[in-house]
Amino acid sequence: AQKVTQAQTEISVVEKEDVTLDCVYETRDTTYYLFWYKQPPSGELVFLIRRNSFDEQNEISGRYSWNFQKSTSSFNFTITASQVVDSAVYFCALSVWENYGGATNKLIFGTGTLLAVQP
């Protein structure tokens, strides 16, 4: 079975603190993709990053960085020097092929982590 677990329901930090959002996934597939999406109060999911199962290099984009470790089935997301505008719900998601008469690449989401950055 495919599953994504985000154990942190809510995190509250003060501006300029670093914060790490945890994501653990389960799949028996060898080929899969992992994603992070941001959902601000407006509600629209915004794509942040995609990672495939064969690329374990960490990635940095500005204040954002991602740590993918297959050995622990984790894909954690760190925000450095957090800002109030980072306040949102963050979702980790897994994409795998499943066959129901035709292949589908649906996203399987975790329950999300609500990040509140206080000024």
Place this chain on the structure above:
Amino acid sequence: GAGVSQSPRYKVAKRGQDVALRCDPISGHVSLFWYQQALGQGPEFLTYFQNEAQLDKSGLPSDRFFAERPEGSVSTLKIQRTQQEDSAVYLCASTHGEALSYEQYFGPGTRLTVT
């Protein structure tokens, strides 16, 4: 360019009413997905179209839910005889291919409240 749009943004229905939710994907996007997001939860897959073909409807919670995409562009999610447990945000997403790697572009959602 224009993103994924959904209408209406908000819908209040009395229990037992039928509702229709519309999704306009990004022009040229082959794949279209519907997800249901309950309050405080992550989105959950409902159904998937590749062009006009509905390839996966395994996530539809009951036979009261029906989706179509007759011309391979606009899609409609219909819920018959709505019940309170149908209250949720319904999200539509599209992607220009069918590969695992393509990120899905999401619309703003339709918030359905069943009273």
